[in-house]
Amino acid sequence: MTQTLRDLHSRKRNQGMATTPSGPLDNSNYEDDSFKTLGNTTAKNPRIVARDVNVFYGTKQAINNVNLEVGREELVAFIGPSGCGKSTFLRTLNRMNDTIDNCRITGLIELDGTDIYSPDLDVVELRARVGMVFQKPNPFPKSIYDNIAYGPKIHGLANSKAEMDEIVEAALTKAGLWKEVKDRLDNPGTGLSGGQQQRLCIARAIAVSPEVILMDEPCSALDPIATATVEELMHELKRDYTIVVVTHSMQQAARVSDRTAYFHLGKLIEVGKTEDIFVNPRHQLTQNYLTGRFG
Numbered sequence: 688m689t690q691t692l693r694d695l696h697s698r699k700r701n702q703g704m705a706t707t708p709s710g711p712l713d714n715s716n717y718e719d720d721s722f723k724t725l726g727n728t729t730a731k732n733p734r735i736v737a738r739d740v741n742v743f744y745g746t747k748q749a750i751n752n753v754n755l756e757v758g759r760e761e762l763v764a765f766i767g768p769s770g771c772g773k774s775t776f777l778r779t780l781n782r783m784n785d786t787i788d789n790c791r792i793t794g795l796i797e798l799d800g801t802d803i804y805s806p807d808l809d810v811v812e813l814r815a816r817v818g819m820v821f822q823k824p825n826p827f828p829k830s831i832y833d834n835i836a837y838g839p840k841i842h843g844l845a846n847s848k849a850e851m852d853e854i855v856e857a858a859l860t861k862a863g864l865w866k867e868v869k870d871r872l873d874n875p876g877t878g879l880s881g882g883q884q885q886r887l888c889i890a891r892a893i894a895v896s897p898e899v900i901l902m903d904e905p906c907s908a909l910d911p912i913a914t915a916t917v918e919e920l921m922h923e924l925k926r927d928y929t930i931v932v933v934t935h936s937m938q939q940a941a942r943v944s945d946r947t948a949y950f951h952l953g954k955l956i957e958v959g960k961t962e963d964i965f966v967n968p969r970h971q972l973t974q975n976y977l978t979g980r981f982g
């Protein structure tokens with residue numbers, strides 16, 4: 688069942704509570720070195736653990752001392768004003784920032800207890816375990832079948848054509864696309880609609896059996912109907928995968944996520960159950976963002 692902002696607020700009203708925060712908001716200055724993220728940054732049974740993470744582009748600091756855990760079978764949304772560091776932090780989780788020349792990261796990020804920045808870690812394998820879906824659907828200029836088969840081929844996941852067929856069908860089925868494309872697997876992936884292309888990219892990530900799927904504004908190039916389909920899919924997928932999604936849409940965060948993390952100028956200001964963040968934000972900055980006072 689998806690939840691909407693209206694659901695969250697009406698549930699609150701039905702409980703006889705105001706929809707404005709019940710307690711005084713915290714105004715602590717996030718620029719102070721002593722500032723600590725409000726809310727519970729830990730997760731039961733964490734799959735991802737980030738400790739004291741800082742990210743620099745040259746001399747500019749984009750992420751400042753972020754601590755966060757993400758649990759298995761959990762969908763966490765990153766929200767916050769443009770430029771606050773959501774995408775930068777997301778990219779630290781599968782070392783996509785490695786591709787940016789002047790980017791430097793300090794701190795610790797673990798996936799299932801393994802330091803992903805360890806020098807002997809295989810980054811290609813890491814990016815299969817932590818897949819990524821981007822803002823703009825980016826299918827390869829290949830057939831629908833080959834888009835999915837590409838990763839499993841590289842990672843040697845199939846011993847025969849029959850096994851590869853099974854992987855392709857399973858990934859497309861999980862991404863809710865099989866029925867729509869099963870009769871045209873040889874057609875180019877780029878010929879699909881925007882929403883279908885995005886589901887193809889999700890299927891491509893799934894095909895290499897990841898543990899985590901990172902999504903960077905996955906619906907921002909999609910129309911509302913394609914967005915709804917992808918959001919439904921996110922709901923389905925969180926049963927099997929840990930998902931972290933960056934979104935500019937507060938409605939989307941409210942609809943799909945279990946926990947929400949609010950970033951502001953490189954700091955993780957507040958994190959908590961999505962319902963709590965939306966109905967009872969604890970920091971003034973979070974409330975300002977949620978009520979549209981900035982961002």
Ligand SMILES: Nc1ncnc2c1ncn2[C@@H]1O[C@H](COP(=O)(O)OP(=O)(O)OP(=O)(O)O)[C@@H](O)[C@H]1O
Pocket residue numbers: 744747749767768769770771772773774775776787
């Ligand atoms: N490759 C880069 N080189 C230098 N600075 C960068 C680079 N990428 C991002 N930044 C800067 O780092 C800060 C965080 O950017 P980031 O893209 O992570 O924010 P964001 O919250 O995802 O923004 P948006 O919502 O607009 O996508 C910004 O000040 C941005 O200008």
